[in-house]
Amino acid sequence: MITMTNPMGHFRNKVVVVTGACAGIGRQLCLRFAKAGAWVAMLDLNQDELDTMVNHLESLNTQALGLKCDVADYQSVHEVFNRIVDHFSGIDVLINNAGITHHSAFADTDIQVLRRVMEVNYFGAVHCTKAALPSILERHGQLITMSSVSGYAPLWHRSGYNASKHALHGLFDCLRLEVAEQGVDxxxxxxGFTATDLNRNALQGDGGIDANPFSWQGQLSSAVDVAEAIYQGALQRKRLLVLSNLNKSARVLYRLFPSLFERYIALKMSGVNGQR
Known part of the structure; x- marks a missing residue:
């Protein structure tokens, strides 16, 4: 359980960078940190949506910057982060939120789909962290990276997505050791399963957009609640935040009886027999 805290001014005038900023959890994170007085730099693929977000955040009496960027393109990331540092004079918090998924069996998934998922979810976080780290080290700031329930448990027809999330844990668990003594958290x-556009924009095995996204047979978390929990976790400078709507017994089931857990997941996801 996250203890609800809101120290006055903790993030006021701190520079927070959010990738995948215009929808779902990313959008709600921008709003939450802006309401706390942070200056927010937003990265996404649609400049019109970014401009709309900038106007909205500035109406909350904070500073905002919206920059079009594909996080999978390191040169673009490098240029964008230079602009952020020039504009705000530094970065205090980076939230690696941008991500994509796929709905397809490994045998039916083109290698380019698997590469694209890894390029966005894993290398996107690598690129942004490399670009932001010098400033975050200087300011003793924070790195926050969105993993998933799939970071510790398998999900049906998400092999590439699961692999990208496992890779994030390997990277950032090691990075934590390297930067802890320099005051960076x-x-x-x-x-867990959250009501966002991630699954509605999932890739098929051939690279097309899945017109029939899966439905989770259970309660979905809201992006607002997830963003609030992340904000509270940032205040407490936590190292791991598990916000799963899979109950504790399900997580214990995975650790002790993984085959039973896999059946449980299949039952909770639509199309159990012949499921996509």
């Missing part, structure tokens, strides 16, 4: 966030 690293937090990995593992939400």
């Amino acid at each position: 690293v937090m990995l966030v593992c939400p």
